[in-house]
Amino acid sequence: MTRRPANTVNVACVLPGSAHPRLTVCVAAVSALLFLLPPLAATAEFRFSMPEFSTDYEHEPMFLPPAALTPPRLDITLLAALLGFTAYVVLRRRSRRWVLTLSFVALAYFGFYRQGCVCSVGSLQNVLNAYVGTGEILPLVVAVFFLLPLIAALYFGRVFCASVCPLGAAQEICAVHPVQVPKPVDAALGMLAYAYLGIAVMGIVMDCGFLICRYDPFVGFFRRGGSFNMLLAGGIILTTGIFIARPYCRYFCPYGVLLRWISIFSRYHAAITPGECVQCRLCEEACPYNAIIPPEPGAAPESRHAGAMRLGKLLAVSPLVVLCAAGIGWSAHPTLSRMHPTVRLAERIAAEEAGRVPDTTIETDAFREGDQTAASLYAEARALDARFKYAGAALGVFLGLAVCARLFRLSVLRHARDYTIDKGACLSCARCFKYCPVEAPEKP
Amino acid sequence: MVPDWVWAALAIAVVSVALALFVTDSPERPGDALVYDVSEYEAVDAEDIRYRETLRVALELENPAALAVDNNGHILIAGEGALLVLDEAGGELARREIEGRPYCAAVAPDGVIYLGMRDHVAACSPEGDVLAAWDMLNERAWLTSIVADENHVFVADSGNARVYVYDHSGTRHTVIGERDPEQGLHGFVVPSHYFEVALDTTGALWATNPGKLGLEKYREDGALLGAWHQPGFDIDKFPGCCNPVHIAFKSDGALVAAEKGINRVKVFAADRSFEGVVAAPELLNAGWKTADFPDDMTPVRDIAVDGNDRVLVLHGPLRSLLIFEHINK
């Protein structure tokens, strides 16, 4: 940049610095545009002149390092390659060892090198944000990170979970001695993920920020820093993960819920055995995720009537469940609305004005320095609170429906002869392959 | 063999603990070591406040910047495009349109009004007609203060950190503040556009040296007669890196000084002992927000003392003239 005479700079408004030689033209265009815009601070005067140094001292110009990011193409290419390779490894090679190897690669690159951002789990929020129309831009990389694992799931099952997701990979590697959590408990805890998804979506729609990123327990490890609580939560999840394999994926992950739904309809999902099942029951012990449905050869086929009755009862009860849940969500609005920073700020300001709390906080101090009046803040908070009634009700409906769907699924009796895979719950971890005697020995 | 319920309990436990940790997670707040706080120095003892605001006059003026009192006791306030003349009670006597934006103003004993524009002085008749526009100064110039006695007009130029001594015809005789490090002459250290001159009751010229946090006394020929530098954050000192920002003298020789950073107006007796506070930060900071006035480092645009020894404070953000009187105990 050419140096201008010191006192010709008479605009104190914010101007872009030259970022990169190649981008200088672009920057110039942006600056030109800025000048065309209605002047924000153009009336401000440049009020400082440097001292007249009698020596030939030259001031040290500000040095700002270049703005550069890892090229997004690299991320996308690696994501696609890892997804494809995992699908091949799970479906064709049927190799647990390869799945683990790929997990290490994903953990190293997406986890430790890229420091956990951007990840598909969080991208869900960016996509929603773009739909809600908050003005946030959805870049192509993020859109691709959201889409590719879902499309892969539509054809190959949850290969993304198997060894591409850095969060999953970290837990998979820790799960050295997995046990089976009793099915009812597992199913009940699994509903938490639906709640998390619902709340995260509500968080975006109501402009409360990115809750999934906020409460990501592993990102702190990738970045070697973070809040104490989140690091502790991550540590606990990983340690218990030695036995309860992948607690985050099963009981929390909101993106996992989407993958679960889609994976049910997957085209080429992995099968336990490549050939004829010999009913050896060995695989029953193998799956830590309760994703293997055992055959029930002994059970006598239920009468049509009994089945119809049960279905009828469920159908009768489900609107009630949904309605109840909606009611609970509606009445939970005072709690839910506290997710929004404006509501929290308004509550705090009100408490301070009323003298209920002795001191001020950083937020209330900043608020008082700003332009907004307390009255308009309260009005804003009240309007938000009212909106949270509807948001809470919608959340309740969603959770009610999820519970009913789960009940329907559990009530449908299966009469499979063989051990089959629950495509929704299966994470394609490839453990069961090792237990199947029909399996061809793994190639070295 | 471990029974199943143990694993069920473990799964429930890990989920509950994680949820509890999520919910109770609140980011670490910066400790006192990381936060800049001068509130203890902003507090003023009630007994230190020796003045009372007796009058507040709202001004119909864009960018009010300069305050002066003429021989009749009338108050002159100059702002962008206009010059207001008020009587002692704040009543408007006259409003004169002027061109440009003055930053400082003075009235000579003969009634001529001198307005300091950014880079030149304009001399006006008491009726507001421009008599003469003096020579333009260089590009760096930014006139921030002006005073006049029978023979001279003293002009402070913050951009060049110089005080110019003119005669009434606009001829420049002396430049005060030339630097000569070999002779130990620092000149003025003026980091921002706050640089003031004032005449005390004996007619001597005082100029602020903001970078030195004090005042210096000069002869018309530029000779330094004395200096009074008071760096420090205590109430009887000048805080920060550039204070005081405005000065004026009372008839008994007491010094009235306005500061920025900690926005207040104080009085020092003729012997320069601390006498008291005219306007505490609480009073000056009320009713406006810094965010709306990004260019103002202090709400006080100028101060003056009138013939009755009242302290006049020109409050920029409130666009008001605040008049303070001494509390007689």
Next chain:
Amino acid sequence: MSEKKNTGRRAFMRAAAAAALGGGVWLAATPSSGAWVWQIDPRKCTQCGQCATHCVLNPSAVKCVHATRICGYCDLCSGYLQPNAPALDTGAENELCPTAAIKRSFVEDPYFAYSIDETLCVGCGKCVKGCAQFGNGSLYLQIKRDLCVNCNECSIARDCPSHAIERIPLSRAYILKYDDDSKGTE
């Protein structure tokens, strides 16, 4: 025969679902937009100190930057010295910076130059507030692009009380307080 037909229909449904999903997201996306990066708007920043504590990195990717063009080169720099320092000299006990990241060098009487040692700076903004309140405001906080990992949601922005952190296009790189003749962003 009917099984074959069924398979064909399923394949079609699957492809349609994939296309709908992709198309839907594509419509919401702005494929032409490049990357966006987090920056502090120095005009809004109130130096609450949370940049030091809230960044996912430790130490923070927020650093103090110095627009030396508008610095007063003061001897008694309020960004460098404690308010009412025990003695008005440059002893360590008088330094304002909690990590002694501001370096002072003599230029000529009575001027001193100040620079930031970025490896020590934690981005608390203590000096920035001192400089803004009493001085010219030449010190200010900014997110260094070589350090920031550009999180999906900046955790400082999430809690910034003055909403001073925003995203700008990568091509703009930095929000500068003044049109400083900043050098070398090679």
